[in-house]
Amino acid sequence: MFCRRSMAGLWRTASGLTKKGKYPLIGSNRALWLSSTLRKKGRPNRQSQCRGGKREEIMDPNCKVSRPWGAGPGGQQLGTKSPTSQKPPEIPWGRVSKGSSECLQVAIVTGGATGIGYSAAYKLLKHGAKCVVISSRRKEKGVEAAEKLNGRFGKDRALFIQGDVNDEKHFRCLFEEPIRRYGQVDVLFNNAGMLEDKNWQLAVDTNLTSLIRGNFLAFEYMGKNNNHHGGIVVNNASIVGLQTLHGAPVQTGIRVVALCPGVTETVLVTDARGKQYNPDWGKEAERLLSSLPTQSTSVTGLAFVDLIRYAPSGTIWVIENSQLLRADLPDRHSYSTVAAKYK
Structure with a gap:
């Protein structure tokens, strides 16, 4: 799938x-x-x-044959958890310190009306984001999500823009509107996706092509090479790609x-x-x-x-x-x- x-x-x-x-x-x-x-x-x-x-x-x-075809490393069946007796090492988080809200000011979340996208928007606002733009094809769900977020965190903290990430004009609007209001975009969460084998062409467009489009638009509207201050793009992939x-x-x-x-x-x-x-x-x-x-x-x-x-x-x-x-x-x-x- x-x-x-x-x-x-x-x-x-x-x-x-x-x-x-x-x-x-x-x-x-x-x-x-x-x-x-x-x-x-x-x-x-x-x-x-x-x-x-x-x-x-x-x-x-x-x-x-040294191991069954369906086995992982050392003959372990894939999907089973590797036993470990060692405490996991601490991972450095890079130059941005944990808990910093400087990189969370203005964010875009595609597929942000429900599920993982809505939860991401909620947590961003809870951790101090100035504004989160949420995108969805479903108008009713998007309006409802924005109203909930604004009711919880304050007026105009969440902005809903209806549209399809497969439409480049819509995707550009997701960047241009917050830049017009706040002068910047700091975060893009490429979250929109679908699970439809029967409509595989639309699935590829939504899950892959729109993700690549989002990354290139982030380079254009957020990149230091274009006189912006940088930021972060998070691409929501899937564990299926690793399993x-x-x-x-x-x-x-x-x-x-x-x-x-x-x-x-x-x-x-x-x-x-x-x-x-x-x-x-x-x-x-x-x-x-x-x-x-x-x-x-x-x-x-x-x-x-x-x-x-x-x-x-x-x-x-x-x-x-x-x-x-x-x-x-x-x-x-x-x-x-x-x-x-x-x-």
């Missing part, structure tokens, strides 16, 4: 596990080698999440895998500099790409064919420096650190 901005995570991690624990359309027992993996503890990076080797070694049909969804494509009999190529000799890479958000981003992209190993499109083609032949559903593959590696995402409990607990 399409949970807020988690579509990529859903398609990448949907396992396709059947009731008998077998994957559809695998065909050959040679695919069993894919279950053998090396995992490292701690916060993951690309190198620590990937396993590779020579092609003839990787495709060895005699490779033994495997066993059995998502079972009924279809279709495997879904992801191929993540490294720097490959294509026009997409050579023309990257002139197509970024601004010249500085273009220079940084060029610097980063030039520092990484390159490979030919012939190599990525071979990797593509091997994935069709051998890759189980829900797996993620990196083809970098002419080497095919499987990227194993650890269970989220193995790399999460407690920052705060709430009652």
